[in-house]
Amino acid sequence: MTVTPERLPAARVRTVKAIRTPGGLSVRVDPRAAVAGLLLALLALAAAVVLIGSGDYTMTPGEVLATLLGDGTAMQEFVVQDLRLPRVLVALLVGAGLAVGGAVFQTITRNPLGSPDMLGIGQGSTVGALTVIVLFQGGATAVAGGAVLGGTLTGTAVYLLAWKRGVHGFRLVLTGIGIAAILTACIHYLITKANLVDATRAVLWMTGSLDGRDWSHFWPLLTASAVLLPLILAYGRPLRMLEMGDDAAHALGVRVERVRVVLLTSAVLLVAAATAAAGPIVFVALSAPQLARRLTRSPGPNLGASALMGAALLLIADWAATNTFDERRLPVGVVTGVVGGAYLLWLLVTERRAGRI
């Protein structure tokens, strides 16, 4: 495991255990990361059960589990299967997708703030979705399609504009910021052009919400995640090499530019798919990988832990959003925005002190 000396003093470098099978396969296991991952998975599951049980028709966690296992009443079956389970599953996948996308972006830009939020991917998806809402009055599926298209085009544009004999982290970030500013102008234009009904729908979409998500949102998202998540996880090793800088990675046998293109493409598509399902939920992509890294204390992208962290974060945020104000159910994006904003300020201060941004 590569450990940069300034990040972890020699005394704190832990031994990483390896599991070897008689067949010659060996897997490295970092005990702390394994425990942290397990805890995060349990946390996400617990949050999911609580979230399914809360609402106008309340159920105890025991009832929820029983219903999930097929032992519920007809009413409980209906509430769980048709209303709340798809919403929770969408939240799980959206959280995991945003977090993994964020981890890839942050590693490639080598900057904790280089998340898709900052690079204009969310704004690109928003422009795509709003175009469908405002100009074509399209339905939910068309809006989702517009979001994926918008996000993908934005990602491509940022990459091409930042390209200059290779793409370097800080130019990518700044290019993203510039593109985001242009796209924000387009968003504002679309909102002023809309009538009040469309404008309200647009602002609601822009805030990011899980309200009314059903199985039709879940299956496309699952398909995208099933293809993209394993692909990204498979590239975890070269991604870790990239964090040491292009030259070092190249010397270690990584095809730097190709790895970068594959990973960025997958990450953009993953984030765009998540955004299409739930709107541009801010700060999950930024904070989940950072929190996962702090929890596991292991260097590198921490893709698995990030995914679990993202899923848990989004579920908890959704629970908070629906239960904080009784009459007004806030969309989940408001909670992640407020909490994420505070977290971001803290991150800016600490990371600056550590000299990492």
Place this chain on the structure above:
Amino acid sequence: MLIDSPPEQSAEPSAAEQPRKRHSVRAAGLVAALAVLLVVCAASIVVGAKPVPLGDVWHGLFQNSGTGTDVLIADVRVPRTLLGLLAGVALGLSGAVMQALTRNPLAEPGLMGVNAGAAAAVVTATGFLGVTSLTGYVWFAFAGAAAVSVLVYVLGGGRSATPVRLALAGTAATAALYGYVNAVQLLDAAALDRLRFWTVGSLAGAELATVRQVAPFLAVGVVLALLVARPLNAMEMGDDTARALGAHLNRTRVLAMLSVTLLCGGATAACGPIVFVGLMVPYLVRAVTGPDMRWILPYAAVLSPVLLLVSDIVGRVVARPSELQVGIVTALIGGPVFLHLVRRKRMAQL
């Protein structure tokens, strides 16, 4: 005068005469820029959704007799042009001061979240406190602009900030604040309807009363900006040299930030957040005038309203019969300029 050189009589320009020559070129350029500004102001009064013959414009300006055209000119086009003029001066100067203060070519009030801070404060005032008049919420705009500009400046690392760090801090603050702005609009549909036009940045609907209300703030901001020009010049050479040259570092920083806050907060309160004007104009001006703030400031003050008014005119014309808000036009022009800046060979600090 840049350098007090003794008058010399020689056929070829001597080394001492070079600065003087450049000096007069720059002065001539400034006069030309002023002339352009006058033309643009005139165009802003004449061009619009409803074309007005020149004779009628004259009539409306000086002998307002209450006809439809006269009212259009006196109560719609003239206030709009005046507001564009003031806001342009304010945005250009605040951008120039901020870039010098942070020694960072990407420092721009809009990019650093100052506009977003003002916007968030105004949204709070209108959404929760029921403040609807400009006189009421201009104070909120100032408070928001001041708080966020200081916050981003500190978070970005003050004078040791790299362009990336500062831009990131500003973007982060902007993202968080606009999240809040969206949330407020979502909870209150009436606020959304009122604010969705304001949050874009627009000169449409300007009134003379608005101009009168923000003018004093902007005037103080302009005076402060001019006052700090010389110490900012000294500070370009680094803190130690500046101190040796007799500049008061902290006083200069406080005055400069105050000036940026007044200028940017006032402009934002009056027209909504308008981005990139404060980035583009000082950057282009610097290429012409060199690094002397005593030239950059007047140039920026003249050319920024040119950009803003031209953007406004373009916005009126391209989307007839409706309009494209000026904030959208400046972002669409300014974004590519920003990208060009980023793509340059070296992101040199000032």
